[in-house]
Amino acid sequence: MDAQKPIIALDFQDMDQLWAFLDAFDEPLNVKIGMELYYTSGSQMIAALKERGHEIFLDLKLHDIPNTVKWAMKSLAQQGVAILNVHALGGKAMMQAAVKGVNKGTADGGQRPLVLAVTQLTSTSQSQLQAEQLSQATMEDSVNHLAGLAQAAQLDGVVCSPLEAKAIKDQFGQDFMTVTPGIRLIAGQDDQKRTATPYQAALNGSDYIVVGRPITQASDPVQAYQAIKEDWQRGLQDKGQIKEEEIK
Numbered sequence: 001m002d003a004q005k006p007i008i009a010l011d012f013q014d015m016d017q018l019w020a021f022l023d024a025f026d027e028p029l030n031v032k033i034g035m036e037l038y039y040t041s042g043s044q045m046i047a048a049l050k051e052r053g054h055e056i057f058l059d060l061k062l063h064d065i066p067n068t069v070k071w072a073m074k075s076l077a078q079q080g081v082a083i084l085n086v087h088a089l090g091g092k093a094m095m096q097a098a099v100k101g102v103n104k105g106t107a108d109g110g111q112r113p114l115v116l117a118v119t120q121l122t123s124t125s126q127s128q129l130q131a132e133q134l135s136q137a138t139m140e141d142s143v144n145h146l147a148g149l150a151q152a153a154q155l156d157g158v159v160c161s162p163l164e165a166k167a168i169k170d171q172f173g174q175d176f177m178t179v180t181p182g183i184r185l186i187a188g189q190d191d192q193k194r195t196a197t198p199y200q201a202a203l204n205g206s207d208y209i210v211v212g213r214p215i216t217q218a219s220d221p222v223q224a225y226q227a228i229k230e231d232w233q234r235g236l237q238d239k240g241q242i243k244e245e246e247i248k
């Protein structure tokens, strides 16, 4: 998946909205598909997106016994998506099984999808961590611990806040990937609280940014996408990740 482009979170309720949105773009995109659409339209939709040249982050957050996750990941990898993910709370053995499954599902010589871990959901509060998971850890310690488990299980990285990306890279190394939602050009317009601009996310070390409503709900989605992409690429350039002549 081309890291110079933001990943657009296609959180639509139905396929008509999805295709109407995509028809406005005349270039291949990085897109994130979640459970809502996958459970209704599944592998056919993935094949149709790929036929149009789009690269896919399939955000299904698997969490089950290792054997089940292994075979499920094999079947998802066979669909030729670029990124898959699992819950780190499923445990190290489950994450290792996820990587095994993805390797099995990748054609010989093909590029295997990246496998990311979701640590603690951003919807989980510190008080829930204590009352429901019976954990005495702080949220930060819990997130770091789960990221470490993911790394030990050979996952490629984590989904995290752009504000956490630098600390994760400092602790787990520059090659451990951070994929960051919570991106806003202007903060405070909806339910995302801990946001960063695409430019800041690039400087903080995000490898990919995930952007939904600022593009999908914009009055001109293509223009919003271009503005976000330019801000992100300017950040990658200032960070020394890409040179001006490499910008696409």
Ligand code: C5P
Binding pocket: 009, 011, 034, 121, 122, 159, 160, 161, 181, 182, 183, 192, 210, 211, 212, 213, 214
């Ligand atoms: O519309 P918005 O830009 O907030 O969309 C962000 C996307 O990233 C959504 O699909 C959301 O579910 C997902 N996400 C998130 N925060 C996380 C994990 C995933 O916003 N911690």
